[in-house]
Amino acid sequence: MEKPVKDAGNGSGRDERTGGGKGVNRRDFLRGVAVAGGAAFLGTPTDVQALHDLSGWPDRMGMLTDLTECVGCRSCEAACNAANRLPAPNAPFDEKSVFERKRRPTASAYTVVNRYENTKTPGNPIYRKVQCNHCEEPSCASACPVRAYTKTPEGPVLYNQDVCFGCRYCMVACPFYAPAYDYDSALEPKVVKCTMCHGRIKAGGIPACSGACPMGAITFGKRGTLLKVARDRIRKFPDRYVDQIYGEYEAGGTSWLYLSGVPFGQLDYPTNLPRKPIVENTKGFLSAVPLVLTLWPALLGLCYAANRNKEEKG
């Protein structure tokens, strides 16, 4: 938590390497592999001990959205829009007709609330707030070829448009469909997503959506504490909640956690995600890269030598 980490391209890597963060170290490991494989000038070897420390940044913050509390007032959308100085929406924030179709975060909205039928108590709709989940080990960050993403020690995953060239692999890799892209911009398109109000957090405040919620449905706090809070609620009110904290394990865990009264699959939460960070799936491939780089020249050279000799004899 010592220094602000705003982007990936200006030396924040040093903080990451010494910080003992979970995701970061695994990424550093992979980075080490790739460095050995393709671009040996890139960096120094990482602390081998740290490879086994997968506990994450110690004091990282998180958010807990309790879907059973949300009444769909869209105050969080309005507060987010104001706090981030986003363009005014087409329909005002107290307009309820937006619920008639499912929305998603866009280039002009970091967060949206959607309405779902309640299968448990019909006629009492469920509202789901959607935004970046700020993964513990973000796929977007692992996928980005220019390190435009940073997992900050405070928890938020931040995007730096100054190095982004717009390949949109982060959007392919995000299991939660969180990042949006301004496809309408001809020359300066950028990825847009929730920042978990990183600036406010650093200044000791809380994210705008959390502060604006009249129902207290969005709790801000240390992720570890929030998990305990969530477990307590499930234990105290077993009829109210399904026995799952979404985000505890999905894709390696997310900073944003959710409690729900109905199974998460009914609310369009992806339920087919691995429990380990998705970047693990590319680890085997990236580990093979240096092997190919070193073994292929030797084997092919051997083939060449063998065949050249054969020709000379023939």
Place this chain on the structure above:
Amino acid sequence: MNDNLMVKEATYPARFMSKLTMGLPMSEYARKLVTPFNIVAAILLTVGLPLIGLRFWQGLATVTHASNEYPWSILLGWGLFSGVPLSGTGYVMATAVYIFGFRKYHPLVRLGVLTGFMGYLFAVIYLLIDIGRPWRIYYPMAVSFGPTSVLFLVAWHVATYLTVQLLEFSPAILEWIQARRTRKWAILITVAMTIAGVILSTLHQSALGALFLMAPGKLHPLWYSAFIPVFFFISSIYAGLCMVIAVSTIGARYLREKADDQFLENLDELTVGLGKAACIVMFVYFALRMIGVAHDDNWGLLLSSSYGYWFLAEVLLFVLLPCIVLTVGVKRDDARIVRAGAFHAIAGVVLTRLNISILMFNWNLPGHFQAIVPPAREVAIVLSIITLHVLIFRWILNRMPVMREDPAYLEDGH
């Protein structure tokens, strides 16, 4: 063919013009350009090129189906994910001839290398249209490094391999402009460049598949496999072999006068030989795809939904069937059957790549099949780039010694 002789004494600009017009007077050359093929090409370019301009004026949204859920459209599904395996021609031919010592395939090496180089060049052109800020395309190489990313590897390797292929093809360019001494240097690095080409191709062909390892929740489980990098690499081998068959077939048919006797007389025999290699690789590939199903125990998915039938259609009708056609052609020593099998196999590679990058990506989202239909403008852009690709390819075949050997340089066998 031997326009060198008649322009030897001419002045430098005149010699240059004569190179461009293939020794014809300008007026006659211009007149020869008016053909039905060129008229169609001109129409496609007239429609498509302004639309590329529109993308840089009003954004990708005006010309593609790409969206927040579908970041990659057919510009990449076709241009990159299908284009790169079909451009495996360079490394398979150079390896066969220079490393494995199958010298009799030498007449096809330059065609293979040129097809590969042009394929990568145009893959980059599709990319430059698609990515948000194309003038930053060198950022992964120079400004900000993301080596945990598979795409970082792809960026480095495609850039490096494009250079390697240009060097591999450079003897043809240098013979064309009669730079004898520089050509000697270019010949010297052949084996080194070939080995570099195999390494780079192994890695980035497979990396294109590995890109999708980051999307386990989005790609249909029948197509998502831990073996996907291997599938992509192995299929690029037979895609390359079959593309050499296809391109040489088209070249020998429509640009016959630009090929020499050695090329034309050996073509049938070499085609059958390439078909033999391709069908062996395809049998391996088919087995691997089946192992992929077994590895994830996805047998149950095969017959339980239309996705399963679609998967079976892909691997049976577009991998196994063309493979059998190739095998029959090889057994009967019939180049025509082999050619049919090669075109079929190429269609299969494109289908697989479109399945993974577009058709089966986000298969579980509501309204999926409406969302992936490309708008007419995007199709027009793709058609215009394909046209440009063909025109530039033809321009080179018309002028440089690709399907023929320049008699002045026969001595060293390159």
